[in-house]
Amino acid sequence: MTSFGAVFKAVNRLKFRQMNLLIVLELLAIVVTTIWTAIRGEYSNMTVFTTAMGWSTVPAFVGVILIAIRHEKVYTADSYRLIPVEETKFYTINLLSSLANIVYLAVVQLGIYIISMLFGWQELASMAKDMTTPTHIESGWLLMGLSIIVLVLVLNMVFWSTISFVHLVTSSASTFLPKFRQGVLNIIVYAIVVFLTLRVSGLIGNGVSWISQTMFNNGGSFDWVGQLWITIFVMIVVILIEGAINVLCLKRWVETDAN
Structure with a gap:
């Protein structure tokens, strides 16, 4: 190997x-x-x-x-x-x-x-x-920066993993369909990928807005870092589940293209 x-x-x-x-x-x-x-x-x-x-x-x-x-x-x-x-x-x-x-x-x-x-x-x-920066932000800037960096990296991995999930599941399904229906399926896939791209972009924008508002408006009373890491954990679980299905598709059904 x-x-x-x-x-x-x-x-x-x-x-x-x-x-x-x-x-x-x-x-x-x-x-x-x-x-x-x-x-x-x-x-x-x-x-x-x-x-x-x-x-x-x-x-x-x-x-x-x-x-x-x-x-x-x-x-x-x-x-x-x-x-x-x-x-x-x-x-x-x-x-x-x-x-x-x-x-x-x-x-x-x-x-x-x-x-x-x-x-x-x-x-x-x-x-x-x-x-002027709120005191609770000054004291926790390191954890804040680390959390946001990890969130952005995991968001990218979710994005790629989900596109792979759509791509590989569709490729696997197309092996059982006539050629005409494969074309229809590809159109559906492209639409899904475009939707996912826009959706992830929206989530990133909304996430940045939420983080900013939470940090500056709620002071130290709201555990936004804890909520952020819960979100990261959920996304990692999604990556693992999609990864398991993607690997199964690679093993069983996805065919290669000559290059």
Whole structure:
């Protein structure tokens, strides 16, 4: 059987390349936008930081989608499925590979933020002095940050796991259907994936709004961190259940495509 590291490198190669291309395009966009702002005579110490913040949403959204597409292609590609590895291990490695790439993208974004902040450090420091933060947030900022990071990572895993669930269950069902009905089934799948994408985006937005309101309006009386970790635990259970079904589909019914 192929080792964990060898399989991880195989399924990770194209994902990592896509993330690097996305980062390069983002950096080019920041540089071009900053130069254009300077040409128009509107450059200030905060320009680089605000430009970086503005462009950061694009790779964050596109990166998740690109990884999701690559994540699913791995399950039906001959070059991956013919690797001598047990299906559960293969499925887990692919999911961890996707997670590693989104973490890599997030770390690079953090680096871009830090570098861009240096250009406007005096202005940002002055703004920070004028801001007031509730005492209960100041005392628990580390736990708050950790909880939110874990929530975002688990949300991404739920997103990929659910898309895999829809994809693999549909692929399994299509093996028992005539060709015409397979086409109808594919249309239904695309509609479901679009719905899930919009739904997850909405959940993230609502979650951020809820966290902000709870932290600033309820003081220390509400155990929002505990509620957050309960939500994370429920999502992990969903990932495990979907994962078990996905592995079963890979073992029994999902066929590969020549590539």
